Every structure is written in C-alpha cells, then in structure tokens.
Amino acid sequence: MSSIAENIIRIKRGLPEGVTLVAVSKYRPLEELQEAYDAGQRAFAESRPQEFAVKTTALPDDIQWHFIGHLQTNKLKFVLPWVALIHSVDSIHLLDAIQNWCAAASIKVNVLLEVHVAKEETKQGFSREEIFSKDWTELQNTQYKNVTICGIMGMASNTDDVDRVDADFEEIKDIFDCLKRQNPELKEFKELSMGMSHDWQIALRHSPTMVRIGSSIFIDK
Numbered sequence: 001m002s003s004i005a006e007n008i009i010r011i012k013r014g015l016p017e018g019v020t021l022v023a024v025s026k027y028r029p030l031e032e033l034q035e036a037y038d039a040g041q042r043a044f045a046e047s048r049p050q051e052f053a054v055k056t057t058a059l060p061d062d063i064q065w066h067f068i069g070h071l072q073t074n075k076l077k078f079v080l081p082w083v084a085l086i087h088s089v090d091s092i093h094l095l096d097a098i099q100n101w102c103a104a105a106s107i108k109v110n111v112l113l114e115v116h117v118a119k120e121e122t123k124q125g126f127s128r129e130e131i132f133s134k135d136w137t138e139l140q141n142t143q144y145k146n147v148t149i150c151g152i153m154g155m156a157s158n159t160d161d162v163d164r165v166d167a168d169f170e171e172i173k174d175i176f177d178c179l180k181r182q183n184p185e186l187k188e189f190k191e192l193s194m195g196m197s198h199d200w201q202i203a204l205r206h207s208p209t210m211v212r213i214g215s216s217i218f219i220d221k
C-alpha cells in the first residue's frame with residue numbers, strides 16, 4: 001500500500017511541466033491533508049462550503065484553496081473570503097451572486113466557467129451554445145468587475161470508453177481555445193482544468209493547465 005506522499009510524487013512525475021496538481025481533499029480528514037502538505041502539496045480542492053470553511057481555518061496559511069463543487073448562492077460566505085480559484089461556476093445566476101457578494105465585501109475572486117460536454121444529464125455547467133452566446137469581454141469589463149474569469153473547467157463522461165472520454169476532453173479544449181481567441185483582452189483567461197483520478201492521463205493529450213485528483217492520492221485504507 002503506497003502512502004499519500006508516494007502517490008503525490010508518482011502523479012507529479014507523470015505531469016508535464018506547467019500542469020498544476022490540485023489535490024481533491026473532499027471528505028478526507030485533516031490529518032490526511034496535513035500529510036499531503038508535509039509532502040509539499042500546496043493546492044487543495046474541496047466541494048462542500050462548510051467543510052471548505054473548517055479546513056481553511058485549521059490548516060497552514062500558505063495553502064492555495066480551490067473550490068470545485070456546486071455552489072449555492074446562500075453559501076458564498078463560507079467560500080469567497082478564502083478561495084484562490086472557484087472551478088465550478090456553472091450559471092449566470094451564480095456569477096451575478098458572486099459579483100454582488102464580492103462588491104459588497106470589496107474583494108475580487110478568480111473563477112473558471114464550468115462547461116458541460118459529457119453525455120450524462122446530471123453534470124452541471126454551461127452548454128457550448130450558452131458559452132458562445134455571451135460576450136465575455138464585455139461582461140468582464142462591465143458587470144463582473146470583482147470576478148476574474150480565468151478559464152474553463154470540464155469533466156468527461158464517466159465511462160470506460162476511452163474514445164468517448166478523449167472526444168469530451170478534445171471538445172472542452174476546443175471551447176477553451178475558441179473563447180481565448182474570441183477574447184484576447186481577457187488577460188487572465190489561461191487556465192484549463194480537466195482530468196480526474198481515472199482519466200487524467202487521457203486529459204493530458206489535450207493540454208490542461210490543472211488536473212484535479214482525489215482518490216488516487218487519498219486511498220481508502
């Protein structure tokens with residue numbers, strides 16, 4: 001049985017330079033996060049607001065905290081003051097709420113737009129059509145002054161069909177590239193978050209800048 005430290009080292013060895021490993025620590029106890037921290041891991045991701053709030057206060061200050069779960073507008077206060085990057089902004093309604101909260105608190109927050117390409121109905125996110133129906137440069141410069149749009153997050157279909165998963169990542173990458181081309185003024189638009197424990201090697205074929213890996217690091221004992 002390999003340790004958390006060994007898992008991190010092994011995964012990092014498989015990542016090209018410039019790809020950030022975000023350790024998905026949701027549901028894991030503080031001791032396991034501390035173990036990963038002691039192995040040099042600094043980027044962690046949580047998916048539940050209250051758990052996020054508890055862990056950010058309990059662990060060292062130099063951790064970069066990511067949020068990857070569905071975020072309800074009444075839970076923003078648990079997340080926004082401490083978050084480095086929200087990967088899971090899946091609606092205009094949520095963007096508006098984040099903007100209002102940040103403006104009132106005089107802070108800025110970094111977000112990724114979550115896109116939906118997988119064939120499952122259950123997954124959250126903007127469809128390709130919704131994403132391309134908006135002028136993101138205009139929105140960034142007028143409505144979302146406290147929200148920095150930093151890129152795209154996506155998930156592939158949850159299937160063993162490698163070709164299907166590969167095609168999903170290819171589509172997410174295509175959406176990212178098109179948006180980037182259409183919005184040259186969005187200087188911070190450069191992050192592409194895709195790939196999880198079971199599919200990050202496939203995601204790497206399509207040049208993500210971040211992978212989000214949980215179970216391959218924190219294995220049930």
Ligand SMILES: *Cc1c(COP(=O)(O)O)cnc(C)c1O
Nearest residue numbers: 024068196197198212213214215
């Ligand atoms: C849980 C989760 C992950 C990590 O999944 P693993 O299979 O444990 O690596 C990545 N991204 C999101 C959005 C998640 O909810």
